Amino acid sequence: MDFSHSLKLIAPEETLSIAGLVLLLVAAWAGDKAARAISIIAVAVLVGVSFLVAPALCSGAMGPDTVAFLGQYRADAFASFAKLLIYLAAATSLMIAPQFFDRFNAMRAEYPILVLFAALGMGIMVSATDLITLYIGLELNSLAAYVLAAFLRPDARSAEAGLKYFVLGALASGILLFGMSLTYGFTGTTNFAGINAAISGGLSHGALFGIVFMLAGLAFKISAVPFHMWTPDVYEGAPTPVTTFFATAPKVAALALTMRVAIDAFGSQSDAWRQIVIFASLASIVVGALGAIGQANIKRLMAYSSINNVGFMLIGLAAATMQGASAMLVYLAIYVAMSLGGFIAILMMKDGDGEPVEDIAQIAGLSRTRPGLSAALAMIMFSLAGIPPLFGFWGKFVVFQAAVEADLVALAAIGIAASVIGAFYYLKIVKVMYFDEPVDVIRGKSDWAHQFLLVVTALFISPLGYLLTKWLGGLADAAATALFLAA
């Protein structure tokens, strides 16, 4: 495996690093005046690297040709699927940011650069096939994310969110590192394939603890119960464009990483971690649903909704089959669209002075004053609840199908019955918008970028999305095959 081949495989990461560093220099000289220009360039860079990673997915790249740096890194179809979602989500969070930050005079040049570095870290995470690569990617992403959470410096809530995220994130990293060290100690290697081979004969107690701690650390990153406590606070406190980012890109990266670790590194002992995943999944569904019911702040509600959705995705992981992995990827793609749409709609909720509105009571009767916005938000809510014919149903459908195919009928039945609890709070938003008397608080205008992106996401989750099922399923199947081939 020669060096130039490896360098070619990591072309997206190289591009992102160089672009990030150059833009950092530009930001240092040009200052915040150039923030908008830097944002536009950053979006262009993200779109550009998307074109760099897309071929691997479309051709279903897998096997030894995709391995770089002696098994440290893998640029296969799976990584490429996740990266496309990450870059897309990151680009969207950049596009919706300027209008929000301008109001607080806080549109700093660092914002797009931090997002670029976070995207770089996430790209490394999903491609990692070695514990060390994994950790580098994870921390690169996390460090950028901590700063982003606290980006609205004058706002105490934002600072609090950043601090909380940092302290708890550091704790999770510690747990993860501890698990990694145990795994290394008991298997003698940091390479995923090596670990998998070492534990295929049997699992020592030490290695089992390694698995448990690593999954606990990763559960924190994907905000699965019981490691979800930070999510509502961070989602609420962080500036809304940053929350949009947190709810989408890092979620994709962390879930893809969890899949990679579970399948490629611990795949030969799937019975050892299946119970943990099943517990986390059901607990996330139930806690996410129950926790959301009492929320008055729509961003907190979306945080619980994301916990709930992670639970559904973990059902696919519990299946530990190719169909399960493919279903998770389909769900992730739909979930990213729903979250982006949901947060864009939240960004568009502004009162007459342009002040953001996050209180659910303030959007009462929105359907009378802003029919388009409320119709889009209602669609997103029904879609998140998994009601057909909206596209959110398809995500749940494939995940439960995979679970049933893997003979986890009881898990599927309990999970889907619990999803009815979740439907309650999504309905609440629709009820407030459609059934209640208008309070007419939302009067602010939104710029065309928000409207355009909202229309795009709404069309994607509309029944028209079903026309994409074959295409999306085919890509996800290719990615899942690549994941399992590496195992």
Place this chain on the structure above:
Amino acid sequence: MGGFPILSLMLLVPLVGAIACLFLDARPARTVALVATLIDFVLGVVLWANYDIGGAQWQFTERTEIFAGFSYALGIDGIALMLIMLSVFLMPICIGAGWTSINKRVGEYMAAFLLMEMLMIGVFAAQDLFLFYIFFEAGLIPMYLIIGIWGGDNRIYASYKFFLYTLLGSVLMLIAMLWMVNETGTTDIPTLMVTDFAPAAQTWLWLAFFASFAVKMPMWPVHTWLPDAHVQAPTAGSVILAGVLLKMGGYGFIRFSLPMFPEASAQFAWLIYALSMVAVVVTSLIALVQNDMKKLIAYSSVAHMAIVTVGVFAFNTQGLEGSMIMMLSHGLVSGALFLAVGVIYDRLHTREIDRYGGLSINMPHYALFFLLFTMASIGLPGTSGFVAEFLSLAGIYQVSTWVALICTTGIILGAAYMLYLYRRVAFGEQKHADAAAMGDLTLREYLMMIPLALAVLWMGIYPESFLAPMRADIQALDARIARAAPESDSKPTPGKPQAAVHTVSEVGHGATPAAPEGVH
């Protein structure tokens, strides 16, 4: 009709109408909705006219593989045809019912109704398991909005109850469907209808489907969402809810539970009988003490639906035919009764029975129509209700005389509460001046009532028109489930005919071997 995709067209017309209505003002939206539903009705008539009775079991089939995991497959048999006819027949009347009484957000209202129409046709025409599920579940969204936006005072509670109840029922069915598809490798409903599942698996699958259909039906004791939803929904919402949505449960039993799980159906037949018997008696008694007209009719719907379930699980052709006619008849009659309530509600804005009285004096034509539909609900011979009740009870009598006896009690109670309702509303003295001042039917109301009245009489006098398309399908279904049919409790012993009292002229033939048993 060769390859012309008439079913897709019937789905497309209301969909396009719905999207158009969203962007229109009140007046044009009403017109568009009416035109769209009338076009669909004409298409339905064309469909019926071209349906080949005695031809292939599945006609007008279409199949396109545009989705992953399931296909866009449509097709109808006689049972589906009749239910589609019911839907397209009721829809223009529903649009008419909201013509003047709905003044706020007319475009959205009409759009929601047109979407409902599309989804209902889709449910009855779907030939793919998951396509059916999508149509089946999607109906929740427009109905939730119809109840929640245009409903009465307690509409929010009712809308939540409706949504969550039916959703919980349905999601379990989805898991059962996933299991079936995983087991058989096909999502095609006609194929699954002739697939034999292991009896042990059937039990679970049947229960999962039952969870969904029992709530939709609604069967006692999961019927409690219905009175709330009915009372709070606008008139047209009630008509469509009673007229067509409730039929999805019965259709589900006939299309899925019986042919796919015959053994489990037989195993649980007594559960169905027990629940139905309780429902018939209990809900009839509840209806007897209602003071709210819509609630009374809602409870009567539960009682009538119990007759449907009893008929379906009688495992014979009479029972099945009876339950189908009962669904069609109940769709017309309860729709008409809700409409009749709506007519006076629009004038006085109350559903309280005590606020009316003596309406036959100032609204004689209205009283006439109301009487016809009351009689049809009771099951007077000559109306559709009689055919429905007679066939269903004849069907169940062959299985269990006791069930037939108790269900018949319900019919008597039905006569009691309906006549009592009619007496309090139409007869007696005119206690309230405002009620006495109400004018008779307007032209619009005539136009809604007359077709319903004609259909009720047609079905009562010549039910063959409606039975003929379904006959072959019901016989096929009966043949499929015959192996599991529960044993009859009557155990009739063949009677011993008395020896004929021969006339003198016949004495000479007295010893013919034609009547050997007659010779003592």
